[in-house]
Amino acid sequence: KRPYCSAACQEKDWKLGHKGDCGLSDLPPPATVPSPPPRMLRESVERPAISEAAWRRLVEASDAGPRPGPPRGLLNLGNTCYLNSVLQALYSAAPLLFGYCRDHPRAAGGSGCGTAGGCFRCELAAMAATCFEPRPPLEAAQGAPELRAGDRVMLHGLKDAELNFQEGVLEPERTTNENGEERLCVRIGGGARRVRPRPENVTFCGRPAAGPHDVVRKWLPKLGEFNFGTQEDAHELMRSLLRLIEDEDLRELGERLKKQSAAAGQASAALPEPNADLTAATSRLFGGLLVSHCMCTNRDCAASSFAFEAFMDLSLDITEATDSVEDALRLFTAPEKLDKKNGWRCESCEQTVRARKQLTIYAAPGYLVLQLKRFRFGGPQNKVTKPVSFEATLNLRPYLWRHSTAEAEAGKPLQYELRAVVVHLDKAGFSHFGHYVAFVRRKAPEGAPGGPSRWYLLDDSQVFEVPEAEVLKQQAYLLLYARTAAGGAAEAGGSPLGNSTGPVSFGMGAAKRSSGGDGAASFASADTLPDRCRGRGGASCRFFACAEGLCTRCYTEEHGRP
Numbered sequence: 392k393r394p395y396c397s398a399a400c401q402e403k404d405w406k407l408g409h410k411g412d413c414g415l416s417d418l419p420p421p422a423t424v425p426s427p428p429p430r431m432l433r434e435s436v437e438r439p440a441i442s443e444a445a446w447r448r449l450v451e452a453s454d455a456g457p458r459p460g461p462p463r464g465l466l467n468l469g470n471t472c473y474l475n476s477v478l479q480a481l482y483s484a485a486p487l488l489f490g491y492c493r494d495h496p497r498a499a500g501g502s503g504c505g506t507a508g509g510c511f512r513c514e515l516a517a518m519a520a521t522c523f524e525p526r527p528p529l530e531a532a533q534g535a536p537e538l539r540a541g542d543r544v545m546l547h548g549l550k551d552a553e554l555n556f557q558e559g560v561l562e563p564e565r566t567t568n569e570n571g572e573e574r575l576c577v578r579i580g581g582g583a584r585r586v587r588p589r590p591e592n593v594t595f596c597g598r599p600a601a602g603p604h605d606v607v608r609k610w611l612p613k614l615g616e617f618n619f620g621t622q623e624d625a626h627e628l629m630r631s632l633l634r635l636i637e638d639e640d641l642r643e644l645g646e647r648l649k650k651q652s653a654a655a656g657q658a659s660a661a662l663p664e665p666n667a668d669l670t671a672a673t674s675r676l677f678g679g680l681l682v683s684h685c686m687c688t689n690r691d692c693a694a695s696s697f698a699f700e701a702f703m704d705l706s707l708d709i710t711e712a713t714d715s716v717e718d719a720l721r722l723f724t725a726p727e728k729l730d731k732k733n734g735w736r737c738e739s740c741e742q743t744v745r746a747r748k749q750l751t752i753y754a755a756p757g758y759l760v761l762q763l764k765r766f767r768f769g770g771p772q773n774k775v776t777k778p779v780s781f782e783a784t785l786n787l788r789p790y791l792w793r794h795s796t797a798e799a800e801a802g803k804p805l806q807y808e809l810r811a812v813v814v815h816l817d818k819a820g821f822s823h824f825g826h827y828v829a830f831v832r833r834k835a836p837e838g839a840p841g842g843p844s845r846w847y848l849l850d851d852s853q854v855f856e857v858p859e860a861e862v863l864k865q866q867a868y869l870l871l872y873a874r875t876a877a878g879g880a881a882e883a884g885g886s887p888l889g890n891s892t893g894p895v896s897f898g899m900g901a902a903k904r905s906s907g908g909d910g911a912a913s914f915a916s917a918d919t920l921p922d923r924c925r926g927r928g929g930a931s932c933r934f935f936a937c938a939e940g941l942c943t944r945c946y947t948e949e950h951g952r953p
Contacts, residue, residue, distance in 0.1 A: 406712035408725035415688060415726070415747050421695040427680060427753065430666045431699050438648060438663065439670035440640040445497075446675060453490045455873070457810065457844055458483055459834040461543060461558060463523055464852040466602035472851055473625040474611070476813045476827040477632065477869075478603060479849045482523050483831035484810035484871035485758045489523075491672045492516040492636070511613070511635050514605050522601040538590070541599035543854070544577060545836070548592045554579075556839050558596060558856060559586075600852030610635075625813050625827050626704075626762050626869060633673040633703060640671035662925065669701075677703045680754035682792045685729070686747045687737040694739035699753065704760035709775045716761065716781040716870065717789075724751045724790045751792040759787070759807055759872040765815065766822045774815075774822035778866060783809045783859060785872055807872035808832075815868045830862045 395401040405413075429435040462483060465475040482489055493516035496504045504510050538544070540563035546554050562576035566587065574587040611617050615631035644663050652660035668674055683698045707719035726749040729735045735746035765775045788805040810832050817825040829849045835841065846862045848855045925940040927949055941949060 403712045403718075406710070407718060407721045411725055411727035411747070411749075415728075418686060418688065418690070418747060419693050421684070421686070421693075425697055427682075427699040431669070431680065431701060433669040433675075436664055436667055436670050438644065438661065438667065440644040440663075440667055441670055441672060441675070449491060449494060450487065453487050455487060457832050457834045458486055460836070461596050461845075461856070462831055462833060462847050462849060462854060463543075463597045464600035464849060464854045465522060466600050467851040468602050468604065468607050469620045470622050471603075471607060471619075472827040473623050473628055474603065474607065475851055476829040476849070477625050477629045478518075478523075478606075479829045479831055480811035480813050480869065480871055481629070481632075482519060483833060484873060485676060488636075488672065488676055489515060489519045493519070495640075495672070509609065511610055511639055514610060515636075518603050518606060522603055538575070538593070538595060539598075543596040543598075545594045545596050546577065546586070546588055546592060547594060549586075549588060554586060556836070561593075597854075600854075622824055624766075625815070629760070629869070630703070633677065637668055637671040637673045640673075641667055665925075673703070674701075675757075677756050677758050677760060679703075679752060679756035679759075681750055682753035683748065683750050684792070685735055687735070687740060688745045688747055689737070689740055692737060692739050692744075694737055696738075703756075704762055706762045706764055708764055709777055709779055713779060715779060716763075716785065719761075719763065719779065720787075720790045724749065752787065752790050753792045755787055755791065755805060755874070757874050759785075759874070761870040761872070763867055763870070765866070765868055772820040772822075774817050774820045776817070776820055776866060781809070781863065781867060781870060783863065784875075785809070806875045808875045809870065810873050811869075811871040812862060812865055812867050813869035813871075814865045827868075830857065830865065 395404065426432075433439075462479065465471075465479065467475065492512040495512050504513050538561055540561055542561045544559060544561050546557050546559065549555055557579055559577040559579040562578055562585065564576040566574045566576070568574055573590060575590060575593055576585055576587055577593065578585050607619060611619055614628065614635055617623050617628065617631070641663055644667060648663065649660040669678065679702050681700045681702055683700070685696045685698075687694045705720075705723065707713075707716070707723055709719065710722065713719045713722055726747055728745060729748055730745040734743040735748070736742075737744045737746070763779055767773050767775060785807040786804040787807060788803065791805065812830040814828050814830070815822075815825050816828065831847055831849060832844050833847060835843055835845045839845075846857050846859050848857045924945055927941070927945050
């Protein structure tokens with residue numbers, strides 16, 4: 392029996408999982424729990440895009456915490472709010488991504504970037520230095536930079552305590568009082584209040600907003616079906632941006648293998664392995680693993696089948712029962728019944744039977760991206776505006792496959808910290824137009840009141856500090872989380888930059904087998920999954936092969952017929 396406090400509570404529990412599990416709770420657990428197939432594990436790649444040693448050096452030299460100081464805005468170059476919001480969210484939430492873009496030649500074992508036709512990673516690194524960084528490099532500034540009109544500054548050391556640690560914009564007006572002391576003019580926040588502090592009472596925070604001109608002009612067409620000046624989807628852009636970085640990693644790996652083969656005098660160059668994408672930077676940072684468990688409901692059989700699938704983000708449905716992100720994750724991992732016309736063919740029973748199917752997280756990523764499905768097809772006013780609450784921390788443990796961790800770790804939380812939120816602002820529920828803004832968490836200055844971090848609203852070129860409570864009230868579209876130090880040793884030391892060999896590992900590490908056996912008898916998909924397409928002329932391809940080691944598209948291009 393399941394206790395409920397009300398009929399509404401019972402109905403919600405029914406819709407969030409009990410419907411698919413009702414009457415099946417007495418099914419025995421699987422006798423053996425298999426590991427993912429080797430091709431889905433990073434350790435199986437013999438020729439990685441980034442070696443483990445190089446990645447570890449990059450991780451150890453990086454700071455995975457929130458970036459310090461207030462952020463800097465980006466100019467809207469013509470309906471580029473979706474681009475600005477995604478870039479700001481990634482820059483603040485996943486600093487290692489931009490650190491890798493800056494140091495990727497060294498991570499690949501070279502001294503410089505030799506990517507033909509330009510390098511998107513180098514462009515992102517250059518844009519970060521010129522557009523995102525709030526202060527110029529110290530070697531160029533030689534100490535405190537010269538203050539200019541439009542700079543963001545912070546007040547301190549004033550008699551009016553309420554003004555201390557307030558941020559404002561430096562106005563071009565400068566005056567001198569009767570004692571000959573120079574006075575600056577600072578406009579506080581976004582309001583009309585102005586104060587006139589001495590220069591020693593002002594600390595430089597950041598330059599005025601800049602525009603990502605190179606990304607828009609050169610790289611936006613290469614990110615997918617994106618056109619300058621049109622309104623686009625922020626989630627699709629984020630996926631395309633990460634995919635482009637991965638493609639460059641794999642293309643660079645192919646060129647490196649060609650050079651190595653030529654130096655060794657080999658007639659043909661070795662090709663990147665089909666699963667080499669697991670060793671790219673984006674997979675190491677955002678990659679996770681899902682497991683689908685299907686079980687026969689015949690108590691005399693109870694045969695199980697497992698299938699694994701990699702993911703870079705999770706798309707969560709919004710229904711009448713999902714009032715929070717936790718509810719949406721619970722619905723995502725809820726069991727379902729396969730019966731009637733949707734029955735499951737049990738190989739043990741050799742007949743179509745009713746089955747229980749459940750999708751859960753097997754390997755958790757270092758950085759977790761959640762998309763709330765706020766856009767749907769049909770009608771002009773097709774945006775889902777229902778509020779879905781979320782917190783500043785998220786425990787992912789309840790949504791993990793129960794056998795993917797050791798029993799000693801099963802009850803420990805797997806904590807994530809909210810780093811960035813992307814919000815789509817609409818009018819009257821219309822989804823085909825609107826405006827994107829981002830909320831990002833930053834590290835507060837030392838000694839500043841209000842805790843170790845602060846939240847900022849980034850509305851293109853405008854930057855405003857906002858309380859955390861204001862962030863948690865937003866109708867979020869994208870949520871970016873980073874794993875914290877509360878996860879324990881099995882979760883890569885609790886850091887989003889870890890490299891644990893446990894099953895819940897950063898970037899799909901090697902998985903442990905259960906004490907019940909190796910699971911070969913109950914796991915058929917390890918040998919039946921098709922091979923990845925070998926590509927034409929050594930080029931990497933993301934699809935599975937169907938004939939002669941080629942996918943349908945590559946086969947048609949090579950032979951001129953399907």
